Amino acid sequence: MMLAVAKAPHMDWSALSPLVALFGGATLVLMLGLLRPRFVRHTLVPLTAIASLGAAIGLAIWQWDRKADLVSAALRIDGLALVLMILIFSAGIATVLLSWRAAAPVEAAHGEYFALLLTSIAGMALLVEAQNTITLFVAFELLSIPLYVLCATEMRRTTSLESGLKYLIVGSVGSATLVYGLAMLYGATGATDFAAIAKGAAGGIGTDVLFLTGIALALTGLAFKASVAPFHQWTPDVYEGAPTPVTAFMAVATKAAAFGAILRLFDVALVDSAGDWAPAMAALAAITIVVGNVGALTQTSLKRLLAWSSVAQAGYILAGVVVSSSLGSKATLFYLAVYLGMNLAAFAVIIARERETGLGDHIDSVAGLGTSRPILAWPMTLAMLSLAGIPATAGFIGKIYLIDATVDGGYTWLGVFIVVGSMLSLAYYLRVIAAMWMRPAVGTELTPAAAGVGGRPALAGGAASDPLDPTVAASEGTRRAEPEVVFVAVLFGAATLVGGIVPSPLFNLINHAGGALGIF
Amino acid sequence: MHLSLLIWLPAAAALFGALLPGRAARAGAVSGSLVTLGLSIAVLVQFKTGGGLQFITDETWISELGIHYKLGVDGLNLFFILLATLLFAATMVWAALQTWERESTFFLWLGIAESAVIGALTAQDLALFVAFFDLMLIPFYFLTGQWGIGPNRVAGVTKLVIYTLVGSLLMLAAAVATAVLAANGDHLNFTFSFLADHRLANGSQNWIFLFFAAAFLVKMPLFPLHGWMPDGYRAMPMPVLAVFSGVLSKVAAYGFLRIALPLFPHGSVHYQELMLLIALASILYGSAMAFTTTNARLILGYSSVAQMGFIVLGIFALRAQGAQGAVLQSVNHGLVVAPAFFIVALLAARAGGSEDVRDMGGLAFRAPVLASLFLIVALATLAMPGSSNFVGEFLILLGVFNSKIVIAIVAFTGVALASVYTLRLFIRAMHNRVAPGDESREMTLADGVILVPLVAVILFLAVYPQFVLKRTSRETTSAAQAAAAVVR
Structure with a gap:
């Protein structure tokens, strides 16, 4: 007698352990958040989240030299996945630190907020491990849906709600495009596995219309998430509206995960048809660089400025993917790591000033920072110089690496676009530096008495968003940002400087990841 | 070391x-x-x-x-x-x-x-x-x-x-x-x-x-x-x-x-004429602007444009003399322009803070040491024969003369223009009557500590420009010859 036996795939629990740590942490955090004591909700919950992320990092390091297919080859653990996971988890720890005493977890309940964060991080870890189109899409949704909610966690602020809704709608369009593209790829190759798609691509299918449309739509879907122009329009609004710690998280971790997926799909699976998609992607990269930099020029909100800058930076990073060489992939990864450091430093300073001044994220909030708060001004200065690609910062090395890859891959003109973009970007990065060092602080004259007598004093010319309540500014004028926020700013600011002077450790890390890509 | x-x-x-x-x-x-x-x-x-x-x-x-x-x-x-x-x-x-x-x-x-x-x-x-x-x-x-x-x-x-x-x-x-x-x-x-x-x-x-x-x-x-x-x-x-x-x-x-x-080297030869024309335009434009502007620090700024024009002229003569002259002239110009800015700062302090030459005048009256030092710097700037700047400009023009004679002839006018704008600055500031609101006073000992060593170096090189030329000749010659080899 025959019995129908469904054989479960072999589970390699040691290789899956970082994911287990995250999902376990998320569950635990959710449960802890239900407890009444303030200590548990305000301290133990974030601590648990950090512990679970720390454990995930530790487990990833434990698996450092593994290269294996997991769960019937639906996932793959290798250097690329591990390096990206460590980057994303580090960004996660920074986000928890920045959220620790923020308004959003209080309004949304601590348990939910941090559980959603951990789930989204788990989705990113899955995404960079994905080895077939199904897991790619599932991971993509797993990282996105908690983010939509996180954007709207400052529930009493309309812009936060608007940001969440906007991100949900635009993100869903992106997801739909992605899944449509993946379906077409399946139609063209008859496979969902990247390996099988790669085989199909190698077999001369590269001029197939179905196949090309599939590639184009998949790229579009991922481009939405990575804020590549012309699919970037949501970025400034969502970045501005979301709670700032969530914005920081989206800017660095989502980008790293999305580019991890782009690398896996394009520079590994579809690398043999690079001749078909690379020119189009090069055009996207060039457009993104120009659009992002031009968009940032006139911004007065620091979050919007960094949103546009992140669009431009996505263009630089994409240039590394375009050349579809091992050098290009490594340059992409290198720049992602550098990008993470400089953006986290900048966002930490913005958060610190939001809490210290009541001017929100308006550029005036950092005016005069050089004299009043040098410990915040220096990390912000280093971050801006690094984003602009000035020597002695990690951003400079990253730019050289990217230009090297583009020239080497026969896309010299794209390398020139990168430097032209850097020129444009100087105009707005220098504006932030000038505000910090070369302008007096705004609102120093705003003593409580003056605010009380004058009603609404003229303040921060033109900034009309609601956090500009002068009484808030006055009462919080002497507040100092919490030490953990300053710590994040100083740590990543210093890392940006050290990475520009002693880049070898970072290169070693990236070489470990690049070895896993196995192209050429 | x-x-x-x-x-x-x-x-x-x-x-x-x-x-x-x-x-x-x-x-x-x-x-x-x-x-x-x-x-x-x-x-x-x-x-x-x-x-x-x-x-x-x-x-x-x-x-x-x-x-x-x-x-x-x-x-x-x-x-x-x-x-x-x-x-x-x-x-x-x-x-x-x-x-x-x-x-x-x-x-x-x-x-x-x-x-x-x-x-x-x-x-x-x-x-x-x-x-x-x-x-x-x-x-x-x-x-x-x-x-x-x-x-x-x-x-x-x-x-x-x-x-x-x-x-x-x-x-x-x-x-x-x-x-x-x-x-x-x-x-x-x-x-x-x-x-x-x-x-x-x-x-x-x-x-x-x-x-x-x-x-x-x-x-x-x-x-x-x-x-x-x-x-x-x-x-x-x-x-x-x-x-x-x-x-x-x-x-x-x-x-x-x-x-x-x-x-x-091939690029340098390919664009030699363009670079020489830019240099020439800078000499003429810088001189003309230095002669017409009244802000003392901009006079020095535009004179630098002209002087840097000379240096580029020497480099793109693509001849050994030109390159040697360019190196010597770079050192000379650095040596004269820094004390010149220092002197302008001293003058402005005596002219009620104004850096406009129209507000200056007669400052030499009670400041003979300052006036003498300024005169040395000014004469070096305009490449008076006997100064190291003269040797530098001479070598530059010699190099250009050997490669592009027409450009060299036009560039000679730049030498004459330099004396016009430099002497104008000196005369406006130092001579004539003491301008209203100005006070003529000697520089202090502390000022001398900065100014005198620089002027001493200018004088030393004026006497002995070979000190620079001897040590630089081998490498400057080979730099110029790398490009010159392409022409042949």
Whole structure:
């Protein structure tokens, strides 16, 4: 007698352990958040989240030299996945630190907020491990849906709600495009596995219309998430509206995960048809660089400025993917790591000033920072110089690496676009530096008495968003940002400087990841 | 002698001073720059004339990108380094005699600026050179933006930074392209020695040369690319301006001799006429503007445009004499322009703070020592026969005469124009009646400490220009001949 036996795939629990740590942490955090004591909700919950992320990092390091297919080859653990996971988890720890005493977890309940964060991080870890189109899409949704909610966690602020809704709608369009593209790829190759798609691509299918449309739509879907122009329009609004710690998280971790997926799909699976998609992607990269930099020029909100800058930076990073060489992939990864450091430093300073001044994220909030708060001004200065690609910062090395890859891959003109973009970007990065060092602080004259007598004093010319309540500014004028926020700013600011002077450790890390890509 | 010490000492001393409380910052920065000056003189003493590259440090900095931390001194950069350390030492002493808000940060930036400039001058690796070349701008951004003059200083210095970094970033792309094309699929190597042995194809040389030329011409600045100069010069604090005008423009001239001619000889020959015409236009335009403007610091600024025009003229004569003259003239110009800015600052202090020559006059009345020193500087600036500047301009024009005679003839008028604008500045300030609101008083002993050594060096070189020419002739000749070989 025959019995129908469904054989479960072999589970390699040691290789899956970082994911287990995250999902376990998320569950635990959710449960802890239900407890009444303030200590548990305000301290133990974030601590648990950090512990679970720390454990995930530790487990990833434990698996450092593994290269294996997991769960019937639906996932793959290798250097690329591990390096990206460590980057994303580090960004996660920074986000928890920045959220620790923020308004959003209080309004949304601590348990939910941090559980959603951990789930989204788990989705990113899955995404960079994905080895077939199904897991790619599932991971993509797993990282996105908690983010939509996180954007709207400052529930009493309309812009936060608007940001969440906007991100949900635009993100869903992106997801739909992605899944449509993946379906077409399946139609063209008859496979969902990247390996099988790669085989199909190698077999001369590269001029197939179905196949090309599939590639184009998949790229579009991922481009939405990575804020590549012309699919970037949501970025400034969502970045501005979301709670700032969530914005920081989206800017660095989502980008790293999305580019991890782009690398896996394009520079590994579809690398043999690079001749078909690379020119189009090069055009996207060039457009993104120009659009992002031009968009940032006139911004007065620091979050919007960094949103546009992140669009431009996505263009630089994409240039590394375009050349579809091992050098290009490594340059992409290198720049992602550098990008993470400089953006986290900048966002930490913005958060610190939001809490210290009541001017929100308006550029005036950092005016005069050089004299009043040098410990915040220096990390912000280093971050801006690094984003602009000035020597002695990690951003400079990253730019050289990217230009090297583009020239080497026969896309010299794209390398020139990168430097032209850097020129444009100087105009707005220098504006932030000038505000910090070369302008007096705004609102120093705003003593409580003056605010009380004058009603609404003229303040921060033109900034009309609601956090500009002068009484808030006055009462919080002497507040100092919490030490953990300053710590994040100083740590990543210093890392940006050290990475520009002693880049070898970072290169070693990236070489470990690049070895896993196995192209050429 | 370790060149790393020479590079990093100014920044390290300034940083150490900045971390200590009180007035330690200025003491740290000043002593750091003075010791650096001593070290560079030690390099001069130990330098073997015609001995090729010396004092070599060669470490791999970033092996993945083939970037080396390679430093060295030869005849080409020896006197540029001496000029930089001398002028920075003078500026540091000058700045230390004044009071600055947040002075520890001020001196920290000045120290970093000195380190970056010396780094750019000693680097023997293209990527390292580009890094230092870009980096040396950043301290001046902060120095001008925070301690500069006038309400428009931030706008002025932003213009300066964007102008010059546009050039520098193009140079960055060109430098990477150079290394990638030279490596031809092998491991990258950015060192000058490797790149000189692996020259690029002629077509690549042409566009890469243009990118480098853009960076250097903006930095100098020469005529069509000088748009940042008036605003930037007006905004800078005087001590900072002296070193900016005296040293940073020379790094660009050095870049032409070190990089453009030897590495891209075909490009240099291809665009020789363009460069000569730009130089000529700068000489005429700079002279005309220096003659018509009334702001004393802009007179010096426009005269620098003209003088840098002469230097580029010498370089792109692509003859040994021209290149030698360019090196000598770079040193000379740095030596005269820094004390000239110092004197303008003294004059402005006597003219009620105004830097307009119309507000000056008769200042020589009770200040004979100041007037004499100014006269020496002025006569050196206009290349009076007997001065080292005369030798420099003579060699430059000789070189151009041998290669492009028509341009040389037009350029001769520039020599005459120089005496017009220099003497105009001197006469307006020093002679005539004492202008209302002015007071004629002698300079102080402290002023003399800064001014007298610089003037002494000018006089020494006037008597003995061979001191420079002898030590530089081998490398400047070979730089010019690299390009000249293409013509033949």
